[in-house]
Amino acid sequence: MKKFIAKRVAKELKNGDVVNLGIGLPTLVANYLDSDQDIIFHSENGFIGIGPTPPPGQEDIYIVNAGGKPVTINKEGAFFDSATSFAIIRGGHIDVSVLGALEVDEKGNLANWMIPDKLVPGMGGAMDLVVGAKKVIVAMEHTNKGRPKILKECKLPLTAQGQVNLIITEMAVIEVTKEGLLVLEINPKFTIDQLIKATDANLIISENLKFM
Amino acid sequence: MKIIELDELKNLIKDSMTIMVSGFMGCGTPHKIIDKLIELGVKDLTLICNDTSLVDFGVGQMVVNKQFSKIMTSHIGLNPESIRQLNNQETEFELIPQGTLAERIRCAGAGLGGFLTPTGLGTVVAQGKEVIKVDTKEFLLELPLRADVALISSHIVDKKGNCFYRGATRNFGPIMATAADLVIVEADKIVEIGDLSPENVVTPHIFVDFIIDGGSK
Numbered sequence: 461m462k463k464f465i466a467k468r469v470a471k472e473l474k475n476g477d478v479v480n481l482g483i484g485l486p487t488l489v490a491n492y493l494d495s496d497q498d499i500i501f502h503s504e505n506g507f508i509g510i511g512p513t514p515p516p517g518q519e520d521i522y523i524v525n526a527g528g529k530p531v532t533i534n535k536e537g538a539f540f541d542s543a544t545s546f547a548i549i550r551g552g553h554i555d556v557s558v559l560g561a562l563e564v565d566e567k568g569n570l571a572n573w574m575i576p577d578k579l580v581p582g583m584g585g586a587m588d589l590v591v592g593a594k595k596v597i598v599a600m601e602h603t604n605k606g607r608p609k610i611l612k613e614c615k616l617p618l619t620a621q622g623q624v625n626l627i628i629t630e631m632a633v634i635e636v637t638k639e640g641l642l643v644l645e646i647n648p649k650f651t652i653d654q655l656i657k658a659t660d661a662n663l664i665i666s667e668n669l670k671f672m
Numbered sequence: 673m674k675i676i677e678l679d680e681l682k683n684l685i686k687d688s689m690t691i692m693v694s695g696f697m698g699c700g701t702p703h704k705i706i707d708k709l710i711e712l713g714v715k716d717l718t719l720i721c722n723d724t725s726l727v728d729f730g731v732g733q734m735v736v737n738k739q740f741s742k743i744m745t746s747h748i749g750l751n752p753e754s755i756r757q758l759n760n761q762e763t764e765f766e767l768i769p770q771g772t773l774a775e776r777i778r779c780a781g782a783g784l785g786g787f788l789t790p791t792g793l794g795t796v797v798a799q800g801k802e803v804i805k806v807d808t809k810e811f812l813l814e815l816p817l818r819a820d821v822a823l824i825s826s827h828i829v830d831k832k833g834n835c836f837y838r839g840a841t842r843n844f845g846p847i848m849a850t851a852a853d854l855v856i857v858e859a860d861k862i863v864e865i866g867d868l869s870p871e872n873v874v875t876p877h878i879f880v881d882f883i884i885d886g887g888s889k
Contacts, residue, residue, distance in 0.1 A: 505697070505699070505840050522699070522827075528726075541847060542847065581755070584770050591790045591791045620793075
């Protein structure tokens, strides 16, 4: 299911896009690019041009991703300090930010950084990424074990207000519009009724609804 | 001479000080200095650091050792002891968006009185902060962040204190070096003055007070 979502997100990325992938499911997106997709991946700890994971034994302790895991850097990559890294993020130089979510709502509000009294990991770079990127894609499983994550209004503390553009799950591709949540694509394995039942928000079905 | 022994830290870092430590999940953290601070047992420190790393790596070990009374950071999620101390209110935590943390430090070092950011608007981060409208857009006013001491790591440092960073270790080093009363850099390698090309110097020596030989990692 995660692979299916990651594959669909990969199709959203255009040649030359500067892209930041969040930890977890979004990281998988890099594995599903076509060979002709030339994407520049940004790592908020301070570089552009993230390459593949190095083979065992060839890790460089000086080159890690934002999760602290060994990665590589492309030949055309570049390192920078944290102030520059977030100038890139807030300054609108990131084309696409892909993040997971605990909740997302009709207005494009996102909650993905804490559950009060249970899970308080800190927001890391998420609040800046969501506010600064030109396009914000939420990539997540449609429900939390059956409990809807797409809501009329987020209940958890927000990461940012009104910044989400597109939601991609195993069930559907949904655009956040001024009129509400517009379903652009549906996974043929599900019916529209099933999709509506798994969502706690109003859905507008596109006249040009396609299969994922 | 700027080069000092690790032992000298006992005269420079005292209880209740505010320290900034460079590094991102331990990458770019001055690990020998951290080991020494654990040995010295300085306490009631305020920590300013991107994250609290892991329980057995970088500043995370000092969290386990309960050397901080306050921690200002963007992420604690990979250190269960930080989460425990936060949940039990044993340590005061201020969680700051990463870009805001970096820019607050940069501001302090650059002599600015603060900055306006869209990050955090409409979230708990905005609580108690002034919202300022510029044209039609709203921003949060964020204030500069300084420390008594900045502890940073650099790959090659010349004897004057010029710093070259390797790979992703650069992160918070260059900005923290500008925003503390005392700046101590742990060098993987110390070279003679002139061995570093001026073009490759990222942190100019005027920001560095002391150099400690960290030895190659």
